[in-house]
Amino acid sequence: MTAWVNTVSRSHVLRGVEGGFTQANHGKPWALRKMHRGDWIAFYSPRTDYPDGAPVQAFTAIGQVTDDEAYQSTVSEDFQPWRRDVRFVDAHEAPIRPLLEDLHMVTDSRHWGYVFRRGVIEIDQHDLELIRAAMGVTDD
Numbered sequence: 001m002t003a004w005v006n007t008v009s010r011s012h013v014l015r016g017v018e019g020g021f022t023q024a025n026h027g028k029p030w031a032l033r034k035m036h037r038g039d040w041i042a043f044y045s046p047r048t049d050y051p052d053g054a055p056v057q058a059f060t061a062i063g064q065v066t067d068d069e070a071y072q073s074t075v076s077e078d079f080q081p082w083r084r085d086v087r088f089v090d091a092h093e094a095p096i097r098p099l100l101e102d103l104h105m106v107t108d109s110r111h112w113g114y115v116f117r118r119g120v121i122e123i124d125q126h127d128l129e130l131i132r133a134a135m136g137v138t139d140d
Contacts, residue, residue, distance in 0.1 A: 027079065
């Protein structure tokens with residue numbers, strides 16, 4: 001099992017939670033193709049909306065990938081994003097700032113936001129457990 005963080009605006013995370021899916025990197029397939037059934041994925045939201053929403057800077061949802069491969073969905077005639085199905089678990093938002101000193105993925109606490117610019121990042125088990133605990137996740 002691998003764990004991931006997907007950087008997504010809160011409004012897009014909420015659409016994914018409602019629909020039971022995730023997209024990444026503006027609908028591109030590359031990062032999603034690296035994921036496997038059972039992988040955990042936490043969602044970090046820098047803002048409420050992309051690109052100019054109000055700051056959130058929190059983990060806003062978490063769940064597990066439930067399908068076997070990325071698939072393409074038709075949102076409109078000119079937008080067919082790639083997706084993965086996700087079973088979201090009950091969790092509350094967790095601000096990132098209290099976690100910065102303990103997250104392994106953050107190697108420079110002065111420039112901590114830089115790591116999230118890649119969109120989807122693989123994280124270690126320590127970071128997954130820290131995020132799960134901060135979000136109040138107690139079951140698998």
